[in-house]
Amino acid sequence: MAKDLALVLDVGTTSIKALVFDPERQVVAKSYRTISKHISLGGGIVEQDPKEILNTAQTVLRETVRDTGLSIDNYLGLGLTNQRETTVVWDGHTGKPVYPAIVWEDRRTKSRCETLAKTHGQLVREHTGLPIDSYFSASKINWILNHIRTDNTNWLAGTVDTWLMWNLLDSQPHLTDFTNASRTLLFNIKTKTWDEILLELWQVPARLLPKVQHSLSLFGHLRPEVLGSTLPVVAVCGDQQASMYAAKQAGASTKVTYGTGTFVMAELGEEFKLQDGFFTTLTPTKTGFIYAHEAKIGAYAQRIDELLIRGKSLDQVVREMTQATGQKLEQLSPTPNKIILDGGITQALTLLSAQQAANPNIQFVLQQPFDGTALGIAEMIFNQK
Structure with a gap:
């Protein structure tokens, strides 16, 4: 039995897709579902339901694998790409989100970011390559920490890839890749580590953050109940960098x-x-x-x-x-x-x-x-x- 197919989960802002590629890089199966956004224009609020993201991801994966009519043994592995910056915080004991996912488009922290940019903008850019902006994850995590006043001892934080891997992989790993980490305003892209200066600036405890791995590496194995059999997850990458990788191959x-x-x-x-x-x-x-x-x-x-x-x-x-x-x-x-x-x-x-x-x-x-x-x-x- 040939093991020569690639299964891809693509988690966007408005939809989630699963695709199967053959060795010639042709799409042989695809499933697509839209996901909702909750928008409050007056406050610049844009949120999504982390549970909807998770459930929709499982649905499209199952539909796509079913449509190929092939055994899971035909797949080399699963890869994940995602909308970057969108942030989820959840309780590591209960698995429940403590607040809806705050989407990259959300502008509720705009004023806070503008104030910080005046005093720390150059430092942050030198460490992260990015401007201080509500677009990125740091101010979103900070906002949740300041506005959800409950015990956060067991809280975990991450971008969408982290949330999905924690829920879909065996042993609930708390992981992300370098590309997603690089869009948080908390990660030093020179040292390739979470930056203590930035963590202090945004008042984000390091214990909330995931371990960071190379995009092309083994992140774990899919729980058998997701697709009926286990499958290694061997690629995780933010959407624009994944697109860049394909362009490089061309x-x-x-x-x-x-x-x-x-x-x-x-x-x-x-x-x-x-x-x-x-x-x-x-x-x-x-x-x-x-x-x-x-x-x-x-x-x-x-x-x-x-x-x-x-x-x-x-x-x-x-x-x-x-x-x-x-x-x-x-x-x-x-x-x-x-x-x-x-x-x-x-x-x-x-x-x-x-x-x-x-x-x-x-x-x-x-x-x-x-x-x-x-x-x-x-x-x-x-x-x-």
């Missing part, structure tokens, strides 16, 4: 993802560098990590969905989107020769030509399949054969 060191948001990522190498207009972050190689510059340009997916529902042309929004991306790409130094485009919006027929028109001196290539995030995780699984 011969590019820069990629653009057109999904819920538009993201640019360009590899830097082994030297830490800061650049205005970009985050500095970690992205995995097969055996280690290198630095990369990343920029989030905007969120066009909702506008496109509205136009599709109304039967309107996408040409204008595609032009706006590719021009904004093109301007950001021109800030990269050196200018990339080749860039991979991935994400659902790349299926718009005019996007490739519009991006090429915006940056005529760069070669743009559409990722195949377009779901570069899931493909990157599949590549990580296959690379460990």
